[in-house]
Amino acid sequence: MLKDKLNYPEILKQIEQDIQNDFGKGKLADYIPALANINPNQFAIHITTTLGEEYSVGNVDTLFSIQSISKVYTFTLALKQLNDDIWQRVGKEPSGNRFNSLVQLEYENGIPRNPFINAGAIVISDIIFDGLGKTKNKVLQFVRGLSPNQTISFDEEVADSEREFGHRNRAMANLMKSFGNLKNDTNDVLDVYFHQCSIQMTVKDLSRSLIYLANGGKSLSNQEIINYRQAKRINALMLTCGLYDAVGDFAYRVGLPAKSGVGGGIVAIIPNKLVISVWSPELNQAGNSYIGTKALELFTTYASNSIF
Numbered sequence: 001m002l003k004d005k006l007n008y009p010e011i012l013k014q015i016e017q018d019i020q021n022d023f024g025k026g027k028l029a030d031y032i033p034a035l036a037n038i039n040p041n042q043f044a045i046h047i048t049t050t051l052g053e054e055y056s057v058g059n060v061d062t063l064f065s066i067q068s069i070s071k072v073y074t075f076t077l078a079l080k081q082l083n084d085d086i087w088q089r090v091g092k093e094p095s096g097n098r099f100n101s102l103v104q105l106e107y108e109n110g111i112p113r114n115p116f117i118n119a120g121a122i123v124i125s126d127i128i129f130d131g132l133g134k135t136k137n138k139v140l141q142f143v144r145g146l147s148p149n150q151t152i153s154f155d156e157e158v159a160d161s162e163r164e165f166g167h168r169n170r171a172m173a174n175l176m177k178s179f180g181n182l183k184n185d186t187n188d189v190l191d192v193y194f195h196q197c198s199i200q201m202t203v204k205d206l207s208r209s210l211i212y213l214a215n216g217g218k219s220l221s222n223q224e225i226i227n228y229r230q231a232k233r234i235n236a237l238m239l240t241c242g243l244y245d246a247v248g249d250f251a252y253r254v255g256l257p258a259k260s261g262v263g264g265g266i267v268a269i270i271p272n273k274l275v276i277s278v279w280s281p282e283l284n285q286a287g288n289s290y291i292g293t294k295a296l297e298l299f300t301t302y303a304s305n306s307i308f
């Protein structure tokens, strides 16, 4: 009924109604207490268009832990730094395994499949590493500048828990170090990784900050964040690797390049049009927001707009 009318406020209101019966179907991330104890009944969407229009619904001003969505920012920084040389350290194929799997790393000689699984993101943190304390603040400054919102910060409680319970990530980092694919001290690199995962922001900050991916690499004020080719590549990687081992199902249902995090956030891009960010903390089995995925599926259906 809404299909032919591109009325974003109406579409978002409809989605909010449609997802009401889906609370309780997913499960909160429980690997750290800080995520296991949040109120599961939360939901927000925010859209930023390349024309600078904004639309939202739900808990738009609530901060949430962006977790693996941070991999988009660090990958952007690494691509700026190394360009195509980056592919000597990390692959660009979907892994077909969980985001924190160790299995491929051993028989693929410590080269992670892509920058969006944990092992790949740890290598990316190593690539952009230029000093203890300095690198994590560089990432934070980058994110703050993109949003732009100087109040975006780390959640130190989450960062501490990531460190305390980060045994698998530490195992990956050590394995990659043994293959020579980690140049800096393992603990220093993990400190960057754990902090980037702990960045907290609102859906509003999130969709604003990544508008350059819908805008050929440029911010809304026409500043070049990355070039067109690099923006194309990041979108391609998001499409093929952004949702881990559920990437096929997500492409089938939603049809957009996207990146998720176990905090329940998902951000998706419609090139040349808009960035849409969703947050709802309960996750499906692959570790992606249950309601977030459904909301994005409804969005591309109601708006009749995907990349396909």
Ligand code: GLN
Residues within 6 Å of the ligand: 066, 067, 068, 069, 099, 100, 118, 162, 169, 197, 260, 261, 262, 263, 287
């Ligand atoms: N901090 C989480 C981890 O390293 C991030 C994973 C995710 O969001 N998929 O396991």
